[in-house]
Amino acid sequence: MTERGKEVQRMKKELPIMDEKQAKSDKDYSIYFQPPSLKDAKKRGKEDISVHYESAIPDDMKAIGVGKRYFIRTYGCQMNEHDTEVMKGMLEDMGFESTEDKLEADMILLNTCAIRENAEDKVFGELGHLKTLKQEKPGLILGVCGCMSQEESVVNRIMKKHAFVDIIFGTHNIHRLPMLLKEAYYSKEMVVEVWSKEGDIIENLPKKREGMKAWVNIMYGCDKFCTYCIVPYTRGKERSRRPQDVLAEIRDLARQGFKEITLLGQNVNAYGKDFTDLAYSFGDLMDDVRKIDIPRIRFTTSHPRDFDDRLIDVLAKRGNLVEHIHLPVQSGSTEVLKRMSRKYSREHYLELVDKIRQAIPDAMLTTDIIVGFPGETEEQFQETLSLVRQVRYDSAYTFSYSPRDGTPAASMDDNVPEDVKKDRLKRLNDLMTQIGREQNELLRGQTVEVLVEGESKTNPDVLSGRTRTNKLVLFQGSKELSGQFVHVTITEPQTWVLKGQLVTAQPAKVV
Numbered sequence: 030m031t032e033r034g035k036e037v038q039r040m041k042k043e044l045p046i047m048d049e050k051q052a053k054s055d056k057d058y059s060i061y062f063q064p065p066s067l068k069d070a071k072k073r074g075k076e077d078i079s080v081h082y083e084s085a086i087p088d089d090m091k092a093i094g095v096g097k098r099y100f101i102r103t104y105g106c107q108m109n110e111h112d113t114e115v116m117k118g119m120l121e122d123m124g125f126e127s128t129e130d131k132l133e134a135d136m137i138l139l140n141t142c143a144i145r146e147n148a149e150d151k152v153f154g155e156l157g158h159l160k161t162l163k164q165e166k167p168g169l170i171l172g173v174c175g176c177m178s179q180e181e182s183v184v185n186r187i188m189k190k191h192a193f194v195d196i197i198f199g200t201h202n203i204h205r206l207p208m209l210l211k212e213a214y215y216s217k218e219m220v221v222e223v224w225s226k227e228g229d230i231i232e233n234l235p236k237k238r239e240g241m242k243a244w245v246n247i248m249y250g251c252d253k254f255c256t257y258c259i260v261p262y263t264r265g266k267e268r269s270r271r272p273q274d275v276l277a278e279i280r281d282l283a284r285q286g287f288k289e290i291t292l293l294g295q296n297v298n299a300y301g302k303d304f305t306d307l308a309y310s311f312g313d314l315m316d317d318v319r320k321i322d323i324p325r326i327r328f329t330t331s332h333p334r335d336f337d338d339r340l341i342d343v344l345a346k347r348g349n350l351v352e353h354i355h356l357p358v359q360s361g362s363t364e365v366l367k368r369m370s371r372k373y374s375r376e377h378y379l380e381l382v383d384k385i386r387q388a389i390p391d392a393m394l395t396t397d398i399i400v401g402f403p404g405e406t407e408e409q410f411q412e413t414l415s416l417v418r419q420v421r422y423d424s425a426y427t428f429s430y431s432p433r434d435g436t437p438a439a440s441m442d443d444n445v446p447e448d449v450k451k452d453r454l455k456r457l458n459d460l461m462t463q464i465g466r467e468q469n470e471l472l473r474g475q476t477v478e479v480l481v482e483g484e485s486k487t488n489p490d491v492l493s494g495r496t497r498t499n500k501l502v503l504f505q506g507s508k509e510l511s512g513q514f515v516h517v518t519i520t521e522p523q524t525w526v527l528k529g530q531l532v533t534a535q536p537a538k539v540v
């Protein structure tokens with residue numbers, strides 16, 4: 030076991046012998062367990078990160094799931110979606126089969142998100158429903174994992190009030206799922222294993238990918254510590270995967286015929302900054318990925334502070350590197366950005382946008398914005414609106430600020446009244462709608478390359494697909510075009526969707 034492995038806190042070992050009649054669900058497990066510490070999670074140690082290539086599934090676990098079904102509910106971001114793919118891969122390597130019906134599942138996992146309070150409320154709501162299912166089916170294994178499990182308050186709450194849960198584990202040890210499952214099967218107690226600090230990098234974990242698009246993690250964690258954000262605590266310090274491992278995974282996906290890859294990280298622009306033995310940046314990685322035969326390459330999420338000229342130069346080479354950049358700004362006011370600890374100013378952000386637009390004139394920009402951050406004045410909010418008008422984003426994820434326990438902003442005075450936050454959010458959304466509509470109007474009459482995803486969710490007679498800039502396109506065509514690239518002429522641009530006509534019934538050749 031590594032040094033970090035010793036940080037594992039196991040409630041099970043601490044438990045005294047209990048009266049057999051004492052039902053598991055009556056217990057308050059929190060009295061036996063030291064929960065993960067956000068304070069420890071904040072510390073950035075100097076230990077080297079090791080990379081492990083051995084198999085995560087022990088031989089005696091390879092058939093434990095035969096005849097059993099699993100159901101995973103995923104909340105939150107693409108990072109969580111990708112973690113779910115890894116857990117599905119491990120479960121299927123142990124013989125489990127997936128099901129979309131909770132009622133027929135032998136194991137249910139909730140892969141949770143901690144970014145906003147309402148995401149947490151949803152998970153506790155779901156646990157309430159699952160309690161009944163667990164009572165009807167005592168053999169059901171119920172697990173909670175993901176970012177919420179990294180929070181001490183959440184782990185305490187589950188142990189106190191939801192003792193019917195069988196396993197709790199965090200984001201740093203999903204590779205331990207087979208071992209935790211084994212313990213849950215052979216133990217009558219709740220199995221809790223949450224590491225306060227990040228572990229090593231585990232390669233070669235099986236992944237169950239579906240469809241034509243794949244996510245590839247290039248790094249883990251975040252060291253930016255924006256004051257409103259819980260991620261640096263729940264995901265640990267920045268650790269980059271070795272370039273040869275990332276490139277090998279992408280080459281393999283190319284061999285399997287995947288059409289689109291999204292490189293994932295909390296702050297992809299910081300990729301490689303933690304290497305002590307080689308100088309290799311995110312721009313270098315993109316330059317190497319560009320040479321692999323995958324039609325489309327995206328990345329998310331980038332931080333404006335680390336977005337350097339090398340990366341812009343590489344993106345300008347285009348090819349399979351698409352012209353869509355998600356560049357979260359959060360606020361247009363330098364004062365607010367300072368309180369958010371974003372480490373760039375309004376001017377720096379706008380300069381960066383100019384540089385990107387000079388190098389890639391048709392680059393489509395999207396962003397994230399928070400309104401009503403502590404101390405935000407009407408004037409500062411107006412600076413956000415003016416920045417949005419200047420940049421002309423095609424779309425944005427917009428949020429009204431709410432404090433997250435354990436973050437520095439949670440101890441600031443949350444002094445923007447709720448009705449003012451609501452009003453600002455509405456004004457921002459109205460502006461985004463207007464600009465989004467105008468941006469889409471520019472595409473009227475243009476022919477765009479579309480990757481066909483399948484039937485539209487709302488109309489089976491219509492196909493839906495995405496442009497290189499990730500815009501949704503609807504058009505009529507044969508279902509056999511699913512998974513292919515086609516050309517579509519935009520005839521009816523709307524605010525959030527582009528309607529068009531197929532140029533030819535044949536798949537398009539992508540260069």
Ligand code: SF4
Nearest residue numbers: 251253254255258260
């Ligand atoms: S860059 Fe900031 S907002 Fe993004 S994950 Fe890191 S701390 Fe959170």
